Amino acid sequence: MTETLLSNRDGYINEFIDFVGSSPSSYHAARFSAAILAGSGFTELSEEDAWGPVTAGSRGVVVRDGAIIAWRAGEAVTATSPVRVLGAHTDSPGFVLKPQPDFTAAGWSQAGVEIYGGPLINSWLDRDLGFAGRVVTSSGEERLVCTQAVARIPQLAIHLDREANSGLTLDRQRNTQPILAVSSPETSVLELLATAANLPQPGEDPFGEAPARAELTADTGRITAADIAGTDVRMYDTQAASLIGARQEFLASPRLDNLSSTFAGLVALIETEPAPGTISMFASFDHEELGSDTRSGAAGPFLEDVLTRLRAGLGATADDAARAMAASWCLSADAGHSVHPNYQEKHDPNVRPLAGNGPMLKVNANQRYASDAHGAALWQRACATAGVATQEFVSNNTVPCGSTIGPITATRLGIRTVDVGVPLLSMHSARELAHVNDLHGLARAIGAFYAGA
Structure with a gap:
C-alpha cells in the first residue's frame, strides 16, 4: 500500500477494489487487513501472549476470528490518554454453508445453505458464486478457503411462472439452494473446500514476499475433505468490483456494507499521525x-x-482508565442510504442525502444511531479539517430505522459515539453502489478524526 492514498482518490479506489477482491469473507478481511498493517510497521500480537508496555509510537494489531483491532500511540501518551476509535464491521449479509451440505435433487448436485442476516435474496439469483471462509481440521488447524465460481442459484424461467414480474416471492428454503453440477457422486462441497485450502488465498500475500501455499503446506501436509471437521464458510459473488456510470463516478461492488468503512479506517490509521497524547484505534x-x-x-x-x-x-490505575474513557471518542462508520430516485417516498421529505455529496452523519431520535449534538459537532470539525463535504441522514417516520455497532459500543463501554457512513444504493444486495468521492471522503474525514479534529 502506498502512503498517499488519502490525497489520491483514484489510487484509493483502485486499492479498495483490490481489498474487496481479497476479502470474500470476514475471515479474509481480518487477515488481509492484518497483513497490510504488518507491512506498515504494526506488530501482530497474540491474545495468548503477554503484551509489552505502550509507549509513543507503539503500533499493534490483533485478530480474533473475523474481527480485527489495531492501534497506534501518539507522542506523549500517558496513563490517561484518550482513544479515538474507528468502529466498523467485516461481515455482509448473504448465505452460509450448512453442515452436511451435499445433496441431490432432480438430477442436480446442490449445496445446503442458510441465510445470513438480511440480504436482498433476489439479488443473489443467477450470479456466479463461490465459497469463502475458514475450515478447521480435526487436529484444530485453521485454514482460509476461497473457491472460484462453482455455484449458482438459478431463477425460474418466466415461461414457468408468468406472474413472476407481478411479485417475486422466494421460499427461503426451497428456492435458495445453489446448484453445483449435474448429479455426480464425485461432486462434494467439502472436496472443493479442501482443494481451495491447499492453494494461495486472496490477499494472503499482499507484498509478494511469502512462499506459495504449496510450499507452506509442505511440512504440515495437504488436507483432504475427510480432514475437515468444521466450516465457517459463506457464499460470495465472484464478479469483481468495477467503476460504472456515464462519468465512471460510481463503484459497483459486493460487500460495500461494510468493507467501505473497514478500508477507510485501515488507510486512515496507517497514513495519519495520532494527535499528541492520544491513541488511534x-x-x-x-x-x-x-x-x-x-x-x-x-x-x-x-x-x-x-x-x-x-x-x-x-501503567494506568482504574481511575486513570475512567478518566481516559471520559475523554475518548468512537466514530462508528457503517454504510447508509442515498435517496433513491425511483422510491423517493421511502425517504424523509426534507433530509435527502445524495450519493456524491459526501459521507453522512446518521441521526435517529430513538438511538438506533448513537449520534448526538456533540457528536455532530465533532463530525463537522473532522470533515471541515479534511475539506470533505458532508450531509445528514434521518429516516422517514413510517420506515423503521436499522442500527449499527454505534449504540452497542456506547452502551457497552460508555464511550461517546457518533454514527457516520457512505450513502449507498441497493444496500444488502449482492452488488451495491457508491460514489467514489464519498468512499474517499470517508477515509479523509477519519484521518482528520485521528489527527485530533
Whole structure:
C-alpha cells in the first residue's frame, strides 16, 4: 500500500477494489487487513501472549476470528490518554454453508445453505458464486478457503411462472439452494473446500514476499475433505468490483456494507499521525449483520479486552482508565442510504442525502444511531479539517430505522459515539453502489478524526 492514498482518490479506489477482491469473507478481511498493517510497521500480537508496555509510537494489531483491532500511540501518551476509535464491521449479509451440505435433487448436485442476516435474496439469483471462509481440521488447524465460481442459484424461467414480474416471492428454503453440477457422486462441497485450502488465498500475500501455499503446506501436509471437521464458510459473488456510470463516478461492488468503512479506517490509521497524547484505534468487528452478540462482535468483549491490556501497558490505575474513557471518542462508520430516485417516498421529505455529496452523519431520535449534538459537532470539525463535504441522514417516520455497532459500543463501554457512513444504493444486495468521492471522503474525514479534529 502506498502512503498517499488519502490525497489520491483514484489510487484509493483502485486499492479498495483490490481489498474487496481479497476479502470474500470476514475471515479474509481480518487477515488481509492484518497483513497490510504488518507491512506498515504494526506488530501482530497474540491474545495468548503477554503484551509489552505502550509507549509513543507503539503500533499493534490483533485478530480474533473475523474481527480485527489495531492501534497506534501518539507522542506523549500517558496513563490517561484518550482513544479515538474507528468502529466498523467485516461481515455482509448473504448465505452460509450448512453442515452436511451435499445433496441431490432432480438430477442436480446442490449445496445446503442458510441465510445470513438480511440480504436482498433476489439479488443473489443467477450470479456466479463461490465459497469463502475458514475450515478447521480435526487436529484444530485453521485454514482460509476461497473457491472460484462453482455455484449458482438459478431463477425460474418466466415461461414457468408468468406472474413472476407481478411479485417475486422466494421460499427461503426451497428456492435458495445453489446448484453445483449435474448429479455426480464425485461432486462434494467439502472436496472443493479442501482443494481451495491447499492453494494461495486472496490477499494472503499482499507484498509478494511469502512462499506459495504449496510450499507452506509442505511440512504440515495437504488436507483432504475427510480432514475437515468444521466450516465457517459463506457464499460470495465472484464478479469483481468495477467503476460504472456515464462519468465512471460510481463503484459497483459486493460487500460495500461494510468493507467501505473497514478500508477507510485501515488507510486512515496507517497514513495519519495520532494527535499528541492520544491513541488511534481501528476496530472492525464480525457478525454486525446478526446483531453483534458474539465473541468477535461489537457486543462481545473484544474491544474492552484490548483497551484493558493497553491501559495495563500504560501503567494506568482504574481511575486513570475512567478518566481516559471520559475523554475518548468512537466514530462508528457503517454504510447508509442515498435517496433513491425511483422510491423517493421511502425517504424523509426534507433530509435527502445524495450519493456524491459526501459521507453522512446518521441521526435517529430513538438511538438506533448513537449520534448526538456533540457528536455532530465533532463530525463537522473532522470533515471541515479534511475539506470533505458532508450531509445528514434521518429516516422517514413510517420506515423503521436499522442500527449499527454505534449504540452497542456506547452502551457497552460508555464511550461517546457518533454514527457516520457512505450513502449507498441497493444496500444488502449482492452488488451495491457508491460514489467514489464519498468512499474517499470517508477515509479523509477519519484521518482528520485521528489527527485530533
